Amino acid sequence: MEKKEFTILIKDWLESFLKKRYSNTHDILRVIIPNTRLSKLSDSDIKKCKNYSAWDFKPDILGILKNKKNAQIELVFLNRSISALSLKEIGEIYCYSKLAGSRISFLTSLRGVSNEVNILLVNDSMRDRLLKYTVNGQIVIFSWNEEEKKINKNSIIPTDKREFLLQ
Amino acid sequence: MKKNNISPLFAYFLGLIIGRGHIFPDSFSIAIEFSHHNEFSYGIAYCPNCGFLATKNKDILFCKKCKKPVSPKVRNVYNQPKSTTKSLVSSIIPFLQEEINAKYEIISSKSMTLLVMDFKNNKKQFELIRRFFGKENSFDRFHIPKKIFSLSKKSKIEFVNGLLDTSGFTSVGGWLNRDGKKGYGRMRAYFQIVRNWTLPVEIDNFLRKEFSLPIHTIDWGHPNIRDGNLRDFFNTRPTSWSREHQVKIFPEYYKIFHFRIEHKQRLFEELIVHNQKADFVNKEDWFPPGPISKKRLKPYHPGENDLRIPSLARRHFDAFWQINLAMGCSFLKKFIEKLKNPEVFSLIGKDENFNLVKLEKVLDAERKKITEEIYLQHKKETKEKKVKIKKAEKRIEKDLYSPIANYLKEALIQKYEENIETFDTSSVNLNAFLKDKSGNLLDLFTYCERFVIKPDVVGFLLDSRKMIFVEVKVTQLDLKSLGQLLGYCLVANPIEAILISSEKPSTSLIKILKAKPGLLSYSKGKRIKIGIWEENKIILLI
Numbered sequence: 001m002e003k004k005e006f007t008i009l010i011k012d013w014l015e016s017f018l019k020k021r022y023s024n025t026h027d028i029l030r031v032i033i034p035n036t037r038l039s040k041l042s043d044s045d046i047k048k049c050k051n052y053s054a055w056d057f058k059p060d061i062l063g064i065l066k067n068k069k070n071a072q073i074e075l076v077f078l079n080r081s082i083s084a085l086s087l088k089e090i091g092e093i094y095c096y097s098k099l100a101g102s103r104i105s106f107l108t109s110l111r112g113v114s115n116e117v118n119i120l121l122v123n124d125s126m127r128d129r130l131l132k133y134t135v136n137g138q139i140v141i142f143s144w145n146e147e148e149k150k151i152n153k154n155s156i157i158p159t160d161k162r163e164f165l166l167q
Numbered sequence: 168m169k170k171n172n173i174s175p176l177f178a179y180f181l182g183l184i185i186g187r188g189h190i191f192p193d194s195f196s197i198a199i200e201f202s203h204h205n206e207f208s209y210g211i212a213y214c215p216n217c218g219f220l221a222t223k224n225k226d227i228l229f230c231k232k233c234k235k236p237v238s239p240k241v242r243n244v245y246n247q248p249k250s251t252t253k254s255l256v257s258s259i260i261p262f263l264q265e266e267i268n269a270k271y272e273i274i275s276s277k278s279m280t281l282l283v284m285d286f287k288n289n290k291k292q293f294e295l296i297r298r299f300f301g302k303e304n305s306f307d308r309f310h311i312p313k314k315i316f317s318l319s320k321k322s323k324i325e326f327v328n329g330l331l332d333t334s335g336f337t338s339v340g341g342w343l344n345r346d347g348k349k350g351y352g353r354m355r356a357y358f359q360i361v362r363n364w365t366l367p368v369e370i371d372n373f374l375r376k377e378f379s380l381p382i383h384t385i386d387w388g389h390p391n392i393r394d395g396n397l398r399d400f401f402n403t404r405p406t407s408w409s410r411e412h413q414v415k416i417f418p419e420y421y422k423i424f425h426f427r428i429e430h431k432q433r434l435f436e437e438l439i440v441h442n443q444k445a446d447f448v449n450k451e452d453w454f455p456p457g458p459i460s461k462k463r464l465k466p467y468h469p470g471e472n473d474l475r476i477p478s479l480a481r482r483h484f485d486a487f488w489q490i491n492l493a494m495g496c497s498f499l500k501k502f503i504e505k506l507k508n509p510e511v512f513s514l515i516g517k518d519e520n521f522n523l524v525k526l527e528k529v530l531d532a533e534r535k536k537i538t539e540e541i542y543l544q545h546k547k548e549t550k551e552k553k554v555k556i557k558k559a560e561k562r563i564e565k566d567l568y569s570p571i572a573n574y575l576k577e578a579l580i581q582k583y584e585e586n587i588e589t590f591d592t593s594s595v596n597l598n599a600f601l602k603d604k605s606g607n608l609l610d611l612f613t614y615c616e617r618f619v620i621k622p623d624v625v626g627f628l629l630d631s632r633k634m635i636f637v638e639v640k641v642t643q644l645d646l647k648s649l650g651q652l653l654g655y656c657l658v659a660n661p662i663e664a665i666l667i668s669s670e671k672p673s674t675s676l677i678k679i680l681k682a683k684p685g686l687l688s689y690s691k692g693k694r695i696k697i698g699i700w701e702e703n704k705i706i707l708l709i
Contacts, residue, residue, distance in 0.1 A: 037675070054682030056675035057646050084278060087620060088647070091654030095646050099683050112276020115202065116596065116619035120658060122198045122274075122283050123191050123617065129657045143276055154252060154275040 001110060001146050003082050007033060010080050010108055010144065011061050013151075017165070018063050018076060026065040026074065034058050038100070045073050049100070057096050065103065078106040084114040085141065090130055098133040105139045112143035112155045121157050131158065140165065173314065176266045178322035181299060182329020185311060185366070186358075190304040191617075195286040195293050197269075200306075201255070201333060201428065202279045203247030208430060210243030210437050211339050211354070220352040220441075222342070231351060242339075243437070245430035251280040254428045259332070262427070268292060304616060306333075307362035307602065311369045316377070323377050327424050330370065334358045335426065337434040341415065343383075350445025354438035355383060356421070358414040362599055364477045367412045368494045375498055380420050381452030384487055386413040390470035391484045397466055397538075401545040406594065408468075409475055417451065419443050455502055456488040458516040464530065466538035475595065483534070489513065564623075564641045567669065567700060568593055571639060572624045574704055579626050579635065586629040593623040597659070600625075620655045633662040644672040644697060646679060649686070656689035664689070667698045667705055680709060 001009075015031040022028060034041055038055035045064050046052050063076030077100075079093045085107060097105040113121065121127045121141075131139040142165065143155035156162045173181075184190070187200035212221040214230035214237050221228045221237035228237040252275055259282070260271050269292075270285040286293035299312045315326050337356045345353040360366045367385050374380045386392060393408035394400055418435055419442040426432040465485050472481055479493050492499045492513060503509040506518040514526060568591035576589040588608065592600045597618045601609045611632050626635035636659070638652040644666055656664045680686060680697070687694040687709070697709040 051682050054679050056679055084276065087654035087658070088651040091650030091652070091657075092647050093650075094653060094657075095650040095686060099679060099686055109276075111278065115200070115276075115279045118274060118276060118279055118281050119189055119198060119200070120617070120619055122189070122194075122196065122281065124194045126617075126658060130654065152275065154273045154280075157274060159272055159274065 001082065003080075006080055006082060006110065006144070007060060009149070010078065013144075014061055014063055014076070014078050014106070018065065021164070022065055025069070026067055029064040029066055029073075031061065031063045033060070034062050038062070046075075048073050049075075051100075055100055057099070059093070059096055074103040075100055076104055076106075077102045078108065080107075081109040082111070083109065084111040085109045086114045086117060087120075087130075090117065090139065090141075093139055094130070094133050097137055097139060101134060102137060104137065105133070107139055107141045109143055110146060112152070113141060113157070127158060173318055173322055174266060175319075175322045175325040176262065178315065178318055179325035179329040180263060180267055180296075181312065181315065182326040182331075183333050184296075184300070184329075185306060185309045186330045186333030186335075187306050187361075188309070188333070189306065190297060190300060192297065192304065195290055197284045197286070197293075197296070199282045199284075199333060200279055201251045201282065203251060204278055206247060206277050208245045208247055208337075208434060209239075209339060210245070210434060211441055212237055212239070212242045215241060220342075220350070222352070223340075243433070245434065247430055248275055248277055248280060250430035251275070251428055254430075255280065255282055258427045258429075305598075307599075309363065310365060311373055315373070324423055327374070327378075328427065330358065331424055331426050332428050332431070334360060335431065337418070337426075337431050337438055339434075339438075345447060347442070347445030347447040350441070352441075353445065353447055353451075354418060354441050355415045356418045356435060356438060357386075357416065360412045360414065362411070362602065364412070364480060364494060367414050368491055368496045370414050371491070372497055374416075375454070378423070381417065381450040382454070383415040383417060383451050384453050385491060386415060387480075387487055387490045388412050389476060389480060389484065389490055390468035390473070391465045392487050392490070394468060394470070395465045397468060397541050397545070400468065400470070401541075406470060406473070408470055409473070409595075417442060417447075419447075420450070453488060453491075454498055456486065456499070456516050459485050459514075461533060464533050464537060466541050467534055475599070485530075485534075486516065488516075564639055565593070567639050567641065567667075568623055570703060571637060571667065571700060571705070572626075575624060575626050575635070575637060578705070579628070583628055583631070585631060587626060588629060589624060589626040591623070592625045593621060596621050597625065615659070618659045620658050622652070622655050628662070631662075634659065635663040635665070636661045637665045637667060639700075640666070640668040641670065642668065643670045643676075644668045645676050649676065649695065652695055653686075653689055656693075656695060660690050660693070662693070664693075664695045665698050665705065665707070666695055667700050669700045671699060672697055672708065677709075 011031055011033055018028045029045055037058045038046055039053050059077040060080050061078040065074045067074055077093060077096050081089060089107060093105050093107050140161050141157040143152045145152045151165060153162060153166060156165055183199050189198045212228050214221050214233060217233050219230050219232035221230045228239055230237055252273060255273055268289045272283045274281040274283060300309055303309055336359050341355040343353040358370055371382045388408060388410045390408040399407040418438040426435055467483060471483050480490050484490050503512055506512050508518050508520055510523055511521050512518050572589040572591050576587055579587045597620050598616050601612055601615050611629060622636040623639040624637040636655055640648050649666060652664055652666050696707050698705045698707045
């Protein structure tokens with residue numbers, strides 16, 4: 001599958017996932033494929049966020065939510081890759097997520113994580129260090145099954161997020 | 168399960184762990200890798216016209232007899248990740264659950280399926296399992312436990328089954344150019360052993376001793392074996408030899424064993440049927456080894472002294488069986504001890520009465536001659552390549568590793584006033600680097616065993632046992648490069664970490680770090696430093 005095709009496919013997934021999981025607590029404002037860095041994006045909701053002008057980065061897919069309780073704008077990041085995910089990709093989205101304090105972040109690939117990273121993430125404390133960017137914020141990794149056009153259940157890391165993603 | 172009473176099931180489990188297991192003492196868990204480099208594997212192809220073996224030539228199948236192209240559809244196709252997960256769920260996990268009380272979880276990607284077993288609720292059994300492996304925690308350091316040799320035949324078979332499921336591979340591509348009585352092409356399977364230099368001989372000797380089985384060869388990840396003609400060395404892949412070792416077997420002799428991974432078993436059966444039909448008479452066991460003729464002498468390879476090779480094998484070899492001997496093959500040792508001229512035999516595979524010093528001189532001269540010929544042959548080609556590379560890249564990142572490592576060593580000695588070593592660690596993961604380095608460094612930094620990360624330069628503080636990471640770039644530093652080093656730091660928590668480039672950091676990175684300086688911190692009180700490499704020294708900017 002080409003990168004472009006995968007991006008569109010995974011954007012659709014994120015949109016339906018956010019609607020399913022967050023509609024009760026949030027307004028799902030939009031899910032977009034940003035064409036420029038967030039700091040330069042002409043999006044009135046992003047501009048409501050504190051420090052947005054320092055967000056000189058561009059996630060592959062961006063979800064913009066509005067918390068129904070306090071009207072705060074919350075972001076969801078998703079980076080995708082067609083090759084196996086390494087620490088480089090994890091570190092990159094970790095930076096984005098920590099910088100902007102995203103609600104949740106996703107990292108997905110057609111090949112899943114590299115063998116080296118797979119082993120690292122088995123260890124509980126190591127996994128927490130690599131994926132938890134704030135007390136509540138966490139990166140969730142998964143691979144996309146091209147054939148069945150859905151998430152590969154066994155690829156979801158951390159494993160305790162499997163139900164959250166699939167139900 | 169007591170240690171002195173090992174059931175077939177437990178023996179199978181030990182086989183799995185030795186093949187590709189990781190033990191995590193901190194989290195009371197064991198992870199077992201089932202690797203499948205490619206998503207699909209393929210069965211044997213036969214020509215629909217004449218029934219002869221068809222093999223690939225530039226991605227197209229051709230009949231070896233009538234030379235016509237053969238449709239790939241004639242082969243069985245196996246989806247490896249799917250089959251592995253299915254086999255784990257329906258066969259392996261239920262089998263293990265009969266005796267191994269743990270929480271089982273499968274994590275899969277296209278190239279590997281991981282079985283993770285959590286023993287937090289059964290720490291007693293976890294500790295019992297650990298005892299079989301001493302202080303070692305990873306398959307690249309495991310040995311076959313002595314206890315396995317005293318088990319029942321059934322348990323020994325299950326032990327090999329476990330080894331096969333993790334480190335055994337069946338592939339049509341490993342066929343040999345051989346004529347049988349009734350067919351052509353001899354299929355092979357193999358045990359693939361990663362970074363563990365003792366296990367290939369241990370497996371060979373175990374199969375030989377306990378089952379009297381032939382082994383075709385051991386394909387060592389050694390420069391003289393994997394790149395014996397220096398082809399890769401001259402083709403800008405100078406360390407391509409540093410791969411796994413393969414213990415090659417003919418499957419028809421191994422019918423008492425079976426894989427529980429379904430696609431491997433099915434392909435294994437295909438290989439057996441093919442070889443049986445073709446009817447090969449010769450067992451082709453490598454033992455005892457044959458003579459090394461003048462033609463078979465190997466050129467000297469610059470990688471022979473590479474630190475990744477353990478000291479026992481860090482030298483020149485002309486034949487794979489000489490490495491078997493160096494790595495402790497007991498069969499070969501006993502065989503040679505009985506000869507009249509054991510030292511001569513270990514050099515040329517002949518029990519003849521030669522003057523050893525003279526013989527070594529003759530061999531050395533001959534190898535030098537071959538080496539020279541190969542160098543001459545590639546000289547022109549290499550020159551052309553060098554020119555191209557220089558034109559293509561002004562300054563490559565690799566060129567900076569060594570000067571930065573040297574500078575760092577001096578700077579750290581001044582700062583920390585203790586013994587320091589710095590290395591370019593860019594070519595291999597940190598854990599493998601330390602294992603390959605062996606000796607002192609490995610003993611001092613045993614806690615790095617889990618660090619499957621690849622910082623470019625690492626400084627080792629030998630007295631306080633701390634590390635400093637340096638990530639080097641030749642482009643403007645940005646969030647991506649910071650993310651990479653941050654990943655390494657989150658894994659290994661070094662005492663210092665520096666992100667360096669020969670270029671100034673991008674303005675966007677500076678802006679980001681001004682707004683959120685906390686982005687640089689990876690542990691309490693520890694932050695990544697940003698620097699520039701200028702006039703052969705590191706100038707810290709942030």
